[in-house]
Amino acid sequence: MKVAIIGATHAGVFSAKQIKAEHPDAEIHVFEKNDTVSFLSCGIALWIGDHVSSPNKMFYESPESMAKQGITMHMNTEVLEAKLVDKHLVYKDLASGEETAADFDKIVITTGSKAIKPNLPGIHSDRVFDSKNWKNANDLKKVTPEIKSAIVIGAGYIGAELAEQLSVNGKKVTLIDGLDRVLAKNTSDEFSSVFEEAYKKHGVQLELNQMVSSFEDIENGVKVKTDKGEYEADIAILGIGFLPNTGLFQGQVNMLKNGAIETNEYMETSVPGVFAAGDAATVFYNPTQKYDYIPLATNAVRQGVLVGKNIEKNTVAYQGTQATSAVELYELAYAATGLTKESAKIKGVDAESVTIEEDYRPDFMLSTTPVKASLTWEKGSRRIVGAAFMSKHDISQAANVVSLAIENKMTIDQLAMTDFFFQPNFGQPINYVSSVAMAAQAKAE
Known part of the structure:
Protein backbone atom coordinates (compact mmCIF):
# COMPACT_ATOMS: atom_id res chain seq x y z
CA MET A 1 0.00 0.00 0.00
CA LYS A 2 1.41 3.34 -1.11
CA VAL A 3 0.09 6.32 0.84
CA ALA A 4 0.55 10.06 0.27
CA ILE A 5 0.06 12.39 3.25
CA ILE A 6 -0.20 16.03 2.25
CA GLY A 7 0.95 18.18 5.16
CA ALA A 8 3.04 17.36 8.24
CA THR A 9 0.61 18.94 10.69
CA HIS A 10 -0.33 17.25 13.97
CA ALA A 11 -2.88 15.23 12.01
CA GLY A 12 -0.31 14.42 9.32
CA VAL A 13 2.32 13.27 11.78
CA PHE A 14 -0.07 11.05 13.72
CA SER A 15 -1.60 9.69 10.51
CA ALA A 16 1.84 8.65 9.25
CA LYS A 17 2.91 7.11 12.56
CA GLN A 18 -0.34 5.19 13.01
CA ILE A 19 -0.41 3.91 9.42
CA LYS A 20 3.13 2.62 9.91
CA ALA A 21 2.16 1.01 13.22
CA GLU A 22 -0.87 -0.71 11.69
CA HIS A 23 0.77 -1.55 8.36
CA PRO A 24 4.57 -1.87 8.75
CA ASP A 25 5.01 -2.70 5.05
CA ALA A 26 3.15 0.39 3.84
CA GLU A 27 5.08 2.88 1.72
CA ILE A 28 4.30 6.25 3.28
CA HIS A 29 5.23 9.58 1.71
CA VAL A 30 4.72 12.82 3.65
CA PHE A 31 4.80 16.11 1.72
CA GLU A 32 5.52 19.32 3.64
CA LYS A 33 6.27 22.84 2.34
CA ASN A 34 8.27 23.81 5.43
CA ASP A 35 11.39 22.31 6.99
CA THR A 36 9.88 21.37 10.37
CA VAL A 37 7.09 19.09 11.59
CA SER A 38 4.91 18.87 14.70
CA PHE A 39 5.41 22.44 15.98
CA LEU A 40 3.30 23.11 19.09
CA SER A 41 2.09 26.58 18.12
CA CYS A 42 0.04 26.82 21.32
CA GLY A 43 3.36 27.55 23.02
CA ILE A 44 4.17 30.74 21.08
CA ALA A 45 2.89 33.11 23.77
CA LEU A 46 4.63 31.09 26.48
CA TRP A 47 7.93 31.25 24.58
CA ILE A 48 7.61 35.00 24.13
CA GLY A 49 6.96 35.25 27.87
CA ASP A 50 10.09 33.21 28.69
CA HIS A 51 8.18 30.21 30.04
CA VAL A 52 9.71 27.66 27.64
CA SER A 53 12.81 25.70 28.71
CA SER A 54 13.96 25.22 25.12
CA PRO A 55 12.28 26.03 21.80
CA ASN A 56 13.57 22.72 20.46
CA LYS A 57 11.23 20.99 22.89
CA MET A 58 8.25 22.61 21.16
CA PHE A 59 8.50 19.79 18.60
CA TYR A 60 7.65 16.18 19.46
CA GLU A 61 8.92 14.80 16.12
CA SER A 62 11.44 15.87 13.49
CA PRO A 63 11.87 14.92 9.82
CA GLU A 64 14.79 12.76 10.95
CA SER A 65 12.81 10.95 13.67
CA MET A 66 9.98 10.32 11.22
CA ALA A 67 12.41 8.94 8.64
CA LYS A 68 13.86 6.57 11.24
CA GLN A 69 10.36 5.13 11.61
CA GLY A 70 10.37 4.16 7.94
CA ILE A 71 8.38 7.17 6.67
CA THR A 72 9.61 8.96 3.54
CA MET A 73 9.69 12.70 4.26
CA HIS A 74 9.52 15.20 1.39
CA MET A 75 10.41 18.41 3.18
CA ASN A 76 10.41 21.84 1.49
CA THR A 77 8.12 20.26 -1.06
CA GLU A 78 4.87 21.73 -2.35
CA VAL A 79 2.07 19.66 -3.83
CA LEU A 80 1.03 21.60 -6.93
CA GLU A 81 -1.72 19.33 -8.20
CA ALA A 82 -3.85 16.63 -6.62
CA LYS A 83 -6.25 14.56 -8.71
CA LEU A 84 -8.01 12.84 -5.86
CA VAL A 85 -10.13 10.36 -7.83
CA ASP A 86 -7.03 9.13 -9.65
CA LYS A 87 -4.81 9.39 -6.53
CA HIS A 88 -2.34 11.35 -8.66
CA LEU A 89 -0.04 14.07 -7.31
CA VAL A 90 2.36 16.54 -8.89
CA TYR A 91 4.82 18.01 -6.41
CA LYS A 92 7.73 20.44 -6.52
CA ASP A 93 11.02 20.46 -4.64
CA LEU A 94 11.19 24.12 -3.56
CA ALA A 95 15.01 24.08 -3.35
CA SER A 96 15.75 22.63 -6.79
CA GLY A 97 12.53 23.55 -8.58
CA GLU A 98 12.21 19.99 -9.85
CA GLU A 99 8.66 18.74 -10.39
CA THR A 100 7.63 15.10 -10.01
CA ALA A 101 4.40 13.20 -10.71
CA ALA A 102 3.42 10.07 -8.79
CA ASP A 103 0.42 7.81 -8.21
CA PHE A 104 -0.74 6.39 -4.89
CA ASP A 105 -3.22 3.90 -3.47
CA LYS A 106 -4.43 6.24 -0.73
CA ILE A 107 -4.26 9.97 -0.11
CA VAL A 108 -4.50 11.67 3.28
CA ILE A 109 -5.23 15.41 3.38
CA THR A 110 -3.75 17.04 6.47
CA THR A 111 -2.97 20.48 5.10
CA GLY A 112 -4.10 22.16 8.30
CA SER A 113 -5.39 25.69 8.55
CA LYS A 114 -4.27 29.13 7.47
CA ALA A 115 -4.38 32.28 9.53
CA ILE A 116 -7.15 34.69 8.62
CA LYS A 117 -5.46 37.72 7.12
CA PRO A 118 -7.91 40.23 5.61
CA ASN A 119 -6.78 42.18 2.57
CA LEU A 120 -6.48 45.48 4.42
CA PRO A 121 -4.21 48.40 3.52
CA GLY A 122 -0.79 48.04 5.15
CA ILE A 123 -1.37 44.58 6.60
CA HIS A 124 1.77 43.20 4.92
CA SER A 125 4.03 45.65 6.74
CA ASP A 126 7.17 44.29 8.41
CA ARG A 127 5.74 45.68 11.65
CA GLY A 239 -4.54 36.62 16.15
CA ILE A 240 -7.81 36.76 14.25
CA GLY A 241 -8.49 33.09 13.69
CA PHE A 242 -8.11 30.30 11.13
CA LEU A 243 -9.67 28.82 8.01
CA PRO A 244 -9.10 25.39 6.42
CA ASN A 245 -6.14 25.33 4.06
CA THR A 246 -7.91 23.29 1.39
CA GLY A 247 -7.92 25.40 -1.77
CA LEU A 248 -6.02 22.69 -3.68
CA PHE A 249 -8.97 20.31 -3.32
CA GLN A 250 -11.87 22.63 -4.14
CA GLY A 251 -14.53 20.93 -6.27
CA GLN A 252 -13.11 17.45 -5.72
CA VAL A 253 -14.53 16.51 -2.30
CA ASN A 254 -17.53 17.59 -0.26
CA MET A 255 -16.77 20.63 1.91
CA LEU A 256 -18.47 23.05 4.25
CA LYS A 257 -18.83 26.60 2.94
CA ASN A 258 -15.62 27.62 4.69
CA GLY A 259 -13.62 24.88 2.94
CA ALA A 260 -13.53 22.27 5.73
CA ILE A 261 -13.50 18.82 4.14
CA GLU A 262 -16.39 16.59 5.17
CA THR A 263 -15.59 13.06 6.27
CA ASN A 264 -17.53 10.07 7.55
CA GLU A 265 -16.96 8.53 10.99
CA TYR A 266 -13.92 6.68 9.61
CA MET A 267 -12.26 9.89 8.40
CA GLU A 268 -12.86 9.07 4.73
CA THR A 269 -13.96 11.87 2.39
CA SER A 270 -16.59 11.69 -0.35
CA VAL A 271 -13.85 10.25 -2.61
CA PRO A 272 -13.12 6.59 -1.72
CA GLY A 273 -9.55 6.07 -0.58
CA VAL A 274 -9.05 9.75 0.26
CA PHE A 275 -8.99 10.70 3.94
CA ALA A 276 -8.85 14.04 5.75
CA ALA A 277 -8.04 15.01 9.33
CA GLY A 278 -7.17 17.93 11.56
CA ASP A 279 -7.70 21.59 10.78
CA ALA A 280 -8.44 20.78 7.14
CA ALA A 281 -11.46 18.67 8.07
CA THR A 282 -14.77 18.79 9.89
CA VAL A 283 -15.40 17.29 13.30
CA PHE A 284 -18.52 15.68 14.75
CA TYR A 285 -19.47 18.01 17.58
CA ASN A 286 -21.21 15.99 20.27
CA PRO A 287 -22.98 18.89 22.05
CA THR A 288 -24.95 19.68 18.87
CA GLN A 289 -24.80 16.18 17.34
CA LYS A 290 -23.76 17.80 14.05
CA TYR A 291 -20.61 18.20 11.97
CA ASP A 292 -18.76 21.47 12.49
CA TYR A 293 -15.37 23.16 12.04
CA ILE A 294 -13.35 23.36 15.27
CA PRO A 295 -9.58 23.63 14.68
CA LEU A 296 -7.88 22.22 17.78
CA ALA A 297 -4.70 20.17 18.12
CA THR A 298 -6.51 17.62 20.26
CA ASN A 299 -9.02 16.98 17.48
CA ALA A 300 -6.22 16.73 14.93
CA VAL A 301 -4.24 14.15 16.93
CA ARG A 302 -7.21 11.84 17.45
CA GLN A 303 -8.35 12.14 13.86
CA GLY A 304 -4.83 11.39 12.63
CA VAL A 305 -4.73 8.23 14.72
CA LEU A 306 -8.11 7.20 13.28
CA VAL A 307 -6.84 7.66 9.72
CA GLY A 308 -4.12 5.14 10.52
CA LYS A 309 -6.57 2.68 12.00
CA ASN A 310 -9.03 2.97 9.09
CA ILE A 311 -6.73 3.46 6.11
CA GLU A 312 -7.30 -0.06 4.78
CA LYS A 313 -10.76 -0.88 6.17
CA ASN A 314 -13.34 0.63 8.51
CA THR A 315 -12.13 -0.38 11.97
CA VAL A 316 -12.61 2.34 14.60
CA ALA A 317 -15.31 5.01 14.37
CA TYR A 318 -14.75 8.62 15.41
CA GLN A 319 -16.29 9.35 18.82
CA GLY A 320 -16.62 13.06 18.11
CA THR A 321 -15.39 16.03 20.10
CA GLN A 322 -16.55 18.39 22.81
CA ALA A 323 -13.89 20.99 21.86
CA THR A 324 -12.54 20.88 25.41
CA SER A 325 -9.94 23.61 25.96
CA ALA A 326 -8.26 25.71 28.61
CA VAL A 327 -6.26 28.88 29.12
CA GLU A 328 -4.44 30.51 32.03
CA LEU A 329 -4.24 34.30 32.21
CA TYR A 330 -2.80 36.24 35.14
CA GLU A 331 -2.76 33.04 37.26
CA LEU A 332 -6.48 32.51 36.61
CA ALA A 333 -7.15 29.09 35.13
CA TYR A 334 -10.15 28.67 32.82
CA ALA A 335 -11.20 25.31 31.40
CA ALA A 336 -14.29 24.64 29.32
CA THR A 337 -16.01 21.99 27.27
CA GLY A 338 -18.91 22.12 24.86
CA LEU A 339 -21.34 25.00 24.61
CA THR A 340 -22.14 28.08 26.63
CA LYS A 341 -25.76 29.23 26.73
CA GLU A 342 -24.86 31.94 24.22
CA SER A 343 -23.13 29.62 21.76
CA ALA A 344 -25.92 27.04 22.16
CA LYS A 345 -28.41 29.62 20.92
CA ILE A 346 -26.22 30.37 17.89
CA LYS A 347 -25.95 26.63 17.15
CA GLY A 348 -29.71 26.10 17.44
CA VAL A 349 -29.68 24.25 20.77
CA ASP A 350 -32.39 25.29 23.25
CA ALA A 351 -30.30 25.39 26.39
CA GLU A 352 -30.18 26.73 29.91
CA SER A 353 -27.22 27.32 32.22
CA VAL A 354 -26.39 27.93 35.84
CA THR A 355 -23.29 29.30 37.57
CA ILE A 356 -22.12 28.80 41.14
CA GLU A 357 -19.08 29.89 43.13
CA GLU A 358 -17.70 28.01 46.13
CA ASP A 359 -14.35 27.14 47.70
CA TYR A 360 -12.78 24.08 46.17
CA ARG A 361 -12.03 22.50 49.59
CA PRO A 362 -13.28 22.95 53.18
CA ASP A 363 -12.71 26.24 54.96
CA PHE A 364 -11.10 24.50 57.93
CA MET A 365 -8.06 23.95 55.71
CA LEU A 366 -5.37 26.60 56.19
CA SER A 367 -5.84 27.67 52.60
CA THR A 368 -8.49 27.33 49.93
CA THR A 369 -9.72 29.42 47.01
CA PRO A 370 -13.00 29.86 45.14
CA VAL A 371 -14.05 28.01 42.01
CA LYS A 372 -16.56 29.54 39.61
CA ALA A 373 -18.40 26.71 37.83
CA SER A 374 -21.00 26.83 35.08
CA LEU A 375 -23.05 24.02 33.54
CA THR A 376 -25.15 24.17 30.36
CA TRP A 377 -27.84 21.65 29.46
CA GLU A 378 -30.44 21.08 26.77
CA LYS A 379 -33.93 21.91 27.90
CA GLY A 380 -36.35 19.02 27.89
CA SER A 381 -33.81 16.21 27.59
CA ARG A 382 -31.66 17.68 30.42
CA ARG A 383 -28.65 16.42 28.41
CA ILE A 384 -25.41 18.18 29.38
CA VAL A 385 -23.99 20.22 26.49
CA GLY A 386 -21.32 22.36 28.14
CA ALA A 387 -19.43 23.45 31.24
CA ALA A 388 -16.83 25.99 32.31
CA PHE A 389 -14.62 26.37 35.38
CA MET A 390 -12.44 29.24 36.61
CA SER A 391 -10.14 29.46 39.62
CA LYS A 392 -6.62 30.12 40.84
CA HIS A 393 -6.76 26.44 41.74
CA ASP A 394 -6.07 23.89 38.98
CA ILE A 395 -9.58 23.05 37.72
CA SER A 396 -8.50 21.71 34.32
CA GLN A 397 -9.55 18.10 34.92
CA ALA A 398 -13.09 19.19 35.81
CA ALA A 399 -13.57 20.17 32.18
CA ASN A 400 -12.33 16.74 31.11
CA VAL A 401 -14.82 15.09 33.47
CA VAL A 402 -17.74 16.97 31.92
CA SER A 403 -16.34 16.37 28.44
CA LEU A 404 -16.69 12.66 29.09
CA ALA A 405 -20.21 13.24 30.38
CA ILE A 406 -21.18 15.09 27.20
CA GLU A 407 -19.70 12.39 24.97
CA ASN A 408 -21.77 9.78 26.81
CA LYS A 409 -24.95 11.92 26.66
CA MET A 410 -25.28 12.16 30.44
CA THR A 411 -27.96 14.33 32.01
CA ILE A 412 -27.62 16.86 34.78
CA ASP A 413 -29.36 14.35 37.03
CA GLN A 414 -26.77 11.66 36.37
CA LEU A 415 -23.85 14.04 36.90
CA ALA A 416 -25.35 15.26 40.18
CA MET A 417 -25.26 11.71 41.54
CA THR A 418 -21.94 10.60 40.04
CA ASP A 419 -19.49 9.24 42.61
CA PHE A 420 -16.63 11.68 43.28
CA PHE A 421 -14.36 11.14 46.28
CA PHE A 422 -14.08 13.41 49.32
CA GLN A 423 -10.79 14.14 51.08
CA PRO A 424 -10.19 17.58 52.64
CA ASN A 425 -6.86 18.12 50.88
CA PHE A 426 -8.58 17.86 47.52
CA GLY A 427 -12.23 18.85 47.73
CA GLN A 428 -15.52 19.36 49.53
CA PRO A 429 -17.90 16.61 50.68
CA ILE A 430 -19.84 17.49 47.54
CA ASN A 431 -17.38 18.11 44.71
CA TYR A 432 -17.99 21.35 42.80
CA VAL A 433 -18.75 19.34 39.63
CA SER A 434 -21.60 17.61 41.45
CA SER A 435 -22.55 20.88 43.14
CA VAL A 436 -23.05 22.75 39.88
CA ALA A 437 -25.06 19.80 38.53
CA MET A 438 -27.29 19.97 41.59
CA ALA A 439 -27.74 23.69 41.01
CA ALA A 440 -28.74 22.87 37.45
CA GLN A 441 -31.32 20.38 38.74
CA ALA A 442 -32.79 23.02 41.05
CA LYS A 443 -33.00 25.57 38.22
CA ALA A 444 -34.48 23.08 35.78
CA GLU A 445 -37.37 22.13 38.09
Missing part, protein backbone atom coordinates in the same frame (compact mmCIF):
# COMPACT_ATOMS: atom_id res chain seq x y z
CA VAL A 128 2.61 43.52 11.45
CA PHE A 129 3.31 39.99 12.69
CA ASP A 130 1.45 36.70 12.32
CA SER A 131 1.22 34.15 15.16
CA LYS A 132 0.66 30.80 13.48
CA ASN A 133 3.82 28.80 12.72
CA TRP A 134 7.47 28.27 13.66
CA LYS A 135 8.69 31.14 11.49
CA ASN A 136 6.15 33.50 13.06
CA ALA A 137 7.25 32.37 16.51
CA ASN A 138 10.91 33.07 15.72
CA ASP A 139 10.10 36.48 14.25
CA LEU A 140 8.15 37.45 17.36
CA LYS A 141 10.77 36.09 19.73
CA LYS A 142 13.45 38.21 18.03
CA VAL A 143 11.51 41.47 18.18
CA THR A 144 9.53 41.36 21.43
CA PRO A 145 12.45 41.82 23.87
CA GLU A 146 13.22 45.18 22.24
CA ILE A 147 9.74 46.67 21.92
CA LYS A 148 7.93 48.82 24.45
CA SER A 149 4.41 48.51 23.06
CA ALA A 150 2.24 46.20 20.96
CA ILE A 151 -1.24 46.07 19.48
CA VAL A 152 -2.79 42.60 19.52
CA ILE A 153 -5.69 42.10 17.12
CA GLY A 154 -8.08 39.33 18.10
CA ALA A 155 -9.15 38.48 21.65
CA GLY A 156 -9.60 34.74 21.22
CA TYR A 157 -7.28 32.31 22.98
CA ILE A 158 -4.20 33.21 20.90
CA GLY A 159 -4.60 36.98 21.13
CA ALA A 160 -5.59 36.78 24.79
CA GLU A 161 -2.45 34.82 25.69
CA LEU A 162 -0.18 37.10 23.67
CA ALA A 163 -1.65 40.22 25.29
CA GLU A 164 -1.23 38.70 28.75
CA GLN A 165 2.37 37.60 28.27
CA LEU A 166 3.42 40.90 26.73
CA SER A 167 1.77 42.87 29.54
CA VAL A 168 3.38 40.89 32.38
CA ASN A 169 6.72 41.47 30.67
CA GLY A 170 6.32 45.21 30.89
CA LYS A 171 4.98 46.04 27.43
CA LYS A 172 2.18 48.53 26.86
CA VAL A 173 -0.54 46.46 25.19
CA THR A 174 -3.68 47.40 23.27
CA LEU A 175 -6.07 44.49 22.63
CA ILE A 176 -8.56 44.99 19.79
CA ASP A 177 -11.48 42.74 18.89
CA GLY A 178 -14.60 43.01 16.74
CA LEU A 179 -16.82 41.50 19.44
CA ASP A 180 -17.91 43.27 22.59
CA ARG A 181 -15.85 41.28 25.11
CA VAL A 182 -12.65 39.27 25.35
CA LEU A 183 -12.82 35.53 24.68
CA ALA A 184 -16.40 36.09 23.49
CA LYS A 185 -16.46 32.85 21.48
CA ASN A 186 -14.90 30.82 24.31
CA THR A 187 -16.64 32.06 27.44
CA SER A 188 -19.88 33.45 28.78
CA ASP A 189 -20.00 37.05 30.00
CA GLU A 190 -19.58 36.15 33.68
CA PHE A 191 -16.17 34.61 32.94
CA SER A 192 -14.91 37.07 30.33
CA SER A 193 -15.70 39.97 32.65
CA VAL A 194 -13.28 38.52 35.23
CA PHE A 195 -10.53 38.38 32.60
CA GLU A 196 -11.32 41.91 31.44
CA GLU A 197 -10.78 43.20 34.97
CA ALA A 198 -7.46 41.35 35.10
CA TYR A 199 -6.37 42.92 31.81
CA LYS A 200 -7.24 46.40 33.04
CA LYS A 201 -5.43 45.77 36.33
CA HIS A 202 -2.29 44.94 34.33
CA GLY A 203 -2.55 48.02 32.13
CA VAL A 204 -3.92 46.42 28.96
CA GLN A 205 -6.03 48.85 26.94
CA LEU A 206 -9.16 47.02 25.75
CA GLU A 207 -10.63 48.33 22.50
CA LEU A 208 -13.58 46.05 21.82
CA ASN A 209 -16.57 45.99 19.46
CA GLN A 210 -14.61 47.59 16.62
CA MET A 211 -13.16 46.42 13.32
CA VAL A 212 -9.68 47.14 11.99
CA SER A 213 -9.71 49.01 8.68
CA SER A 214 -6.01 49.64 7.94
CA PHE A 215 -2.38 49.60 9.07
CA GLU A 216 0.11 52.39 8.48
CA ASP A 217 3.84 52.47 9.12
CA ILE A 218 4.89 55.43 11.22
CA GLU A 219 8.27 56.45 12.56
CA ASN A 220 9.51 53.53 14.68
CA GLY A 221 6.11 51.87 14.76
CA VAL A 222 2.71 51.14 13.27
CA LYS A 223 -0.68 52.86 13.39
CA VAL A 224 -3.78 50.67 13.43
CA LYS A 225 -7.01 52.31 12.34
CA THR A 226 -10.43 50.91 13.22
CA ASP A 227 -13.99 52.08 12.63
CA LYS A 228 -13.83 53.71 16.07
CA GLY A 229 -10.30 55.01 16.55
CA GLU A 230 -6.56 54.99 15.86
CA TYR A 231 -3.88 53.25 17.94
CA GLU A 232 -0.09 53.35 17.77
CA ALA A 233 2.55 50.89 18.96
CA ASP A 234 5.94 49.50 18.02
CA ILE A 235 4.36 46.40 16.41
CA ALA A 236 0.98 44.81 15.72
CA ILE A 237 0.26 41.09 16.06
CA LEU A 238 -2.58 39.29 14.28
